[in-house]
Amino acid sequence: MKMYELILKNIAKHISLDEQEIACFTSFLKHRKISRKEFILKGEEICKYITFIHSGTVRAYYLDKAGKESTIMFAVADWWITDMFCFINQQPAMLTIEAVEESTIIQLSKDDLENLYIEVPKFERFFRIIFQNAYIREQLRVIQNLSLPAEERYHIFLTKYPQIVRQVTQKQIASYLGITPEFLSMIRANKHKK
Amino acid sequence: MKMYELILKNIAKHISLDEQEIACFTSFLKHRKISRKEFILKGEEICKYITFIHSGTVRAYYLDKAGKESTIMFAVADWWITDMFCFINQQPAMLTIEAVEESTIIQLSKDDLENLYIEVPKFERFFRIIFQNAYIREQLRVIQNLSLPAEERYHIFLTKYPQIVRQVTQKQIASYLGITPEFLSMIRANKHKK
DNA sequence: CGTCTATTTGAATGTACTCAAAAGCGGTGG
DNA sequence: CCACCGCTTTTGAGTACATTCAAATAGACG
Numbered sequence: 001m002k003m004y005e006l007i008l009k010n011i012a013k014h015i016s017l018d019e020q021e022i023a024c025f026t027s028f029l030k031h032r033k034i035s036r037k038e039f040i041l042k043g044e045e046i047c048k049y050i051t052f053i054h055s056g057t058v059r060a061y062y063l064d065k066a067g068k069e070s071t072i073m074f075a076v077a078d079w080w081i082t083d084m085f086c087f088i089n090q091q092p093a094m095l096t097i098e099a100v101e102e103s104t105i106i107q108l109s110k111d112d113l114e115n116l117y118i119e120v121p122k123f124e125r126f127f128r129i130i131f132q133n134a135y136i137r138e139q140l141r142v143i144q145n146l147s148l149p150a151e152e153r154y155h156i157f158l159t160k161y162p163q164i165v166r167q168v169t170q171k172q173i174a175s176y177l178g179i180t181p182e183f184l185s186m187i188r189a190n191k192h193k194k
Numbered sequence: 195m196k197m198y199e200l201i202l203k204n205i206a207k208h209i210s211l212d213e214q215e216i217a218c219f220t221s222f223l224k225h226r227k228i229s230r231k232e233f234i235l236k237g238e239e240i241c242k243y244i245t246f247i248h249s250g251t252v253r254a255y256y257l258d259k260a261g262k263e264s265t266i267m268f269a270v271a272d273w274w275i276t277d278m279f280c281f282i283n284q285q286p287a288m289l290t291i292e293a294v295e296e297s298t299i300i301q302l303s304k305d306d307l308e309n310l311y312i313e314v315p316k317f318e319r320f321f322r323i324i325f326q327n328a329y330i331r332e333q334l335r336v337i338q339n340l341s342l343p344a345e346e347r348y349h350i351f352l353t354k355y356p357q358i359v360r361q362v363t364q365k366q367i368a369s370y371l372g373i374t375p376e377f378l379s380m381i382r383a384n385k386h387k388k
Numbered sequence: 389c390g391t392c393t394a395t396t397t398g399a400a401t402g403t404a405c406t407c408a409a410a411a412g413c414g415g416t417g418g
Numbered sequence: 419c420c421a422c423c424g425c426t427t428t429t430g431a432g433t434a435c436a437t438t439c440a441a442a443t444a445g446a447c448g
Contacts, residue, residue: 036447062337062340062341064341068341070337070340070341072333072336072337072340084326084329084330084333085330085333085334088326088330094337117319121315121318121319124315124318124319124322125311125315125318125322127322127326128318128319128321128322128325131322131325131326131328131329132278132282132321132325134325134329135278135325135328135329135332136278136279136282138329138332138333138335138336139266139278139279139332140279141332141336142266142332142335142336142339143256143264143266143288145336145339145340145372146256146264146266146339146369146372147256147258147262147264149435150435150436169393169394169395170394170395171393171394171395175340178339178340179436179437180436180437180438181394181395181396182395182396182397182436182437182438182439183435183436183437184395185395185396185397186396186397186436188395188396189396189397191397192435192436193434193435230415343403344403344404363425363426363427364426364427365425365426365427373404373405374404374405374406375426375427375428376404376405376406376407376427376428376429377403377404377405378427379426379427379428379429380404380428380429382427382428383428383429385429386403386404387402387403
């Protein structure tokens, strides 16, 4: 099926599946199209799915009581995203996940994923690698947040995720870096020193 | 073997092993005692091992060019720790891992872990869960670093990790929170507002 | 084309840092 | 096991980085 070409390629990076395993896997998948600003997960909802981005761009953010948004991650085509804590524990989400532009997504529910682990144990390996990489990314981000000033974090973001930079607003980048949009604007204009 | 009771219990939380699998697993393990301030991993060395803490307390930190330490994680008994990025890619470490007090550790090399995945595939599941939890922890930390002021992060740390608080210095806690020891001192004395 | 939101600019403020020095405490060696 | 030395913690003054609030400008979507 054309729809599942990209996700199967994504999986083939780490494990190889035979025809039957592919059939089993794809039988669990649900795909849908979401429009700009539509929600994949809305705060307080139970996070039922782990989501693969087939095309487009989405953003996950935390919204505090004061209404401040903190962007936790962006995801573009070929990336996986979910509110992992709430997905695993099947409890109300902390994060809101929203499409930045029109996107097509493929989803796998918690129950189906558990069944998949049993029916095709190779997926334990696949997600072991996916989560290992996710852990490494978050750990690098913590290191940078602790050791680098906002300006350097911004420049690293620009060079590391150029495809994301094109799709999202500066306000969203600022909230990913942990600074205000006003301060990001000053960094860009180089007026923040003195 | 008495030495491996704790680590086997740790593993039994997520997978069950038969006699033979236990024998295979333990044959890969190396244990040793390290004294206070001794290094498990020193910056720039290749990170050969993933380490399980059998007893004691260790700390992983990033040391920048200016000599500033940023504590990435603490680990106490029953926890796993490594410089994941450098362990997976077998390249020079970014982190230094050092014993905070006398500790006993159990280590598994990258090669042995890869063999273990092949000989006892259940370990794919085990580490899938370990890394999943590690990812969740780091993601929660990023959320807190972005959305909460230093004072709240400190109070959350106190209630979340009381057993760590007892073992480490305030300087080390400050470097985990991303603030200076001087500022942490003011937070404790409640003299930081105005 | 109009409206709404994002971005920029500026002034005033607050949060956290640097540097320096005093006080406290703990580990290590005698 | 005690005393000393060195590192940790505290305190304070001055400063820098980043925020808030407000208002003007620019851009983008419907």
